[in-house]
Amino acid sequence: MFGTSGIRGEVGQKVTAQLAFDVGRALASEGYERVVVGRDARESGPLFADAVSAGVRDCGGDAVRAGVVATPTLARSVWRVDGDAGVMVTASHNPPKDNGLKLWDVTSQAFDESKQAAIADRLRNDKFEPQGSQQLGAEISAPDLDENHRSALCETTDLDDDLSVVVDAGNGPGILTADVLRDLGCSVTTVNGERDGRLSGRPSEPTADHCSDLCAIVAGTDADFGVAHDGDADRMMAVTDEGEFVSGDVLLALFGRRYAEEGTQVAAPLNTSLAVDDALASVGASLTRTKVGDGFVADRLRDENVVFGGEPSGAWIWPDETLCPDGPLAACRLAQLVSERGPLSELVETVETYPxxxxxxxxxxxxxxxxxxxxxxxxxxxxxxxxxxxxxxxxxxxxxxxxxxxxxxxxxxxxxxxxxxxxxxxxxxxxxxxxxxxxxxxxxxxx
CATH class of the missing domain: 3.30.310.50 (Alpha-D-phosphohexomutase, C-terminal domain)
Structure with a gap:
């Protein structure tokens, strides 16, 4: 039932309103008394968010409604609103016909395998605890979670230069990145910045093929770099000042080399390039490999010696900030890297890659x-x-x-x-x- 990124699949087939309702019931029955519910911009999102909320309340929990937010915004905010868990209604980088549910704990980390197993057991066996009319939960409106996320990113980012950045928000809540970069003094141009539940601007996954328009725009302007998000902004990929798409392995090498120190480790999955090992070795650090999936990377980041983690698909995690992949944070950290060390095109050339x-x-x-x-x-x-x-x-x-x-x-x-x-x-x-x-x-x- 749970894959590497929660529950995900085609609407009306694998993902239904009944399933969303039952996930909410399972969470409340498992003892999560206050559940934060958010969604991305997909057209099916309101239905499933309503169903999750109804399920939580049916079994006596309170549902805190966050509306349309980025996945990292939701994950960061569970503890801020005194929540016990969070549910993000999103299919992330999947096509518009899909949707899904990803569960978060109070530490901003995705539910681990044991917590997922407990929910899956209740779903398989209809182990729910519906309440009578006097014990039903309430629905509560969340405060402005975007503003909390935005403020946190500004507080932890220091730019030496006024940069020019093109942000492809992927028709979702990743437009937050443009707002934050403007707060930091950057000149920002947006692409696919309007929220569109059909994700009509481009396919949601920010691959080289899907980001051709972004590459052309950056190459045709004086922008210092470009960034692209998927549908829920947990991923971030980049384009150099020359309009070249940067591979995820190269980004992982650049981030790892910047944030790792001698004797520390960076966590990344088994499909990570040897180029990352080489980059880390140059600063006396090393790579520790995990199973594929940002949840497994986050698990490893709980080790004291592991200072950064990521996946070549575009998920980047700084454990000093959050245990959720955070696309807007990654964009800010990339801006800081360019501000400190020069053009992204030149930084990319310092990473020796393999076929x-x-x-x-x-x-x-x-x-x-x-x-x-x-x-x-x-x-x-x-x-x-x-x-x-x-x-x-x-x-x-x-x-x-x-x-x-x-x-x-x-x-x-x-x-x-x-x-x-x-x-x-x-x-x-x-x-x-x-x-x-x-x-x-x-x-x-x-x-």
Whole structure:
């Protein structure tokens, strides 16, 4: 039921008003007496936010209604309004036909596996505790949570220069970033700044292909850089002053090198580039790898020695600020980095990268397919990590095969010291996945 980013899927199929209502009931029945409910700008959001609120109140809890907010705004605010938990109605970077529910605890961290399991158990077994008319919960309007988030970012950001920034808000609550950067003295141009529940400006996920308009605008102006958010602004990706999209691995290397010190660690998932290891080694720090998913990165950030974490997909976490990926915070930290150390295009050039290849393969049964692939690779290679899918390490590179936590896809990533070797590893991984699908999940042996 819960993937790497909560519950997510197509409206009317996996995600329904009944499910949202039951999630609210499960939270209140589990003892969360005051639940903060927010949503992104999707057209289906009001329905599901209303359903969550009704479910919480049905089982005696109070629902604090936050309205349309960014996911990091909601996560940061649970404790501010004396909440016990938060529910964000969002499908994040998924297409408009989808929606979802992501749960947050009072520390601003996503529900961990044990907390999710408790909610899932109540949902599967209808273990709810509806109350009589005298014990029903109340619905309460939240204060201005955007203003709290905005003030917090301004307090922790110090810019030496007046920068020019283009912000692609992705038709969602990420427009907060433009407001904060203006507060900090930046000149800001916005793209897709109007809230649109159909996400009509561009596909929500801020990839290189989806950010072509942003790249062109930055390249055609005197902007110092550009940033792009997904539909709920927990992700942030960047464009250099020359209009070049910056890969997530390079951003992770730049942030890690800036915020890590000798003897400290940065947390990132198994699909992170060796370029990040190299960047951290240059300052005496190291990378600690986790399962894929910002929740697993956040778990590792509870360790005292781990000072920053992120995912190449655009989720960045500074534990001194919050344990939620915070796109507006990442934009501010990027502005600070450019202000301190010069043009983003020049900073990017200091990161030595390796040839990397990625793809996503549709599947009808990702579990069976992954079981077959894991069995094959365990027999074929010596260095195999099966914490999350299967990651194979070789002397001159690595590849990872893992099932998507939110979509019917198997994702393949390969990286090596040379392009030919990366292609070889990538092709072998794709062959295993496709053969496993063709054989109905039966293992395919290497040659």
């Amino acid at each position: 990397t290849k990625r793809t996503s393969i549709p599947t009808d049964d990702k579990r069976a397919q992954m079981e077959a692939v894991v069995e094959s690779l365990t027999d074929e290679y010596d260095e195999v990590d099966t914490r999350d899918g299967v990651r194979v390490g070789v002397d001159d590179g690595w590849f990872l095969v893992r099932a998507s936590g939110t979509q019917p896809l198997v994702r393949v990533t390969a990286e090596a010291e040379t392009d030919d070797r990366a292609t070889q590893l990538f092709d072998r991984a794709v062959e295993l996945v496709e053969n496993a699908r063709a054989d109905g999940g039966r293992a395919v042996r290497g040659q």
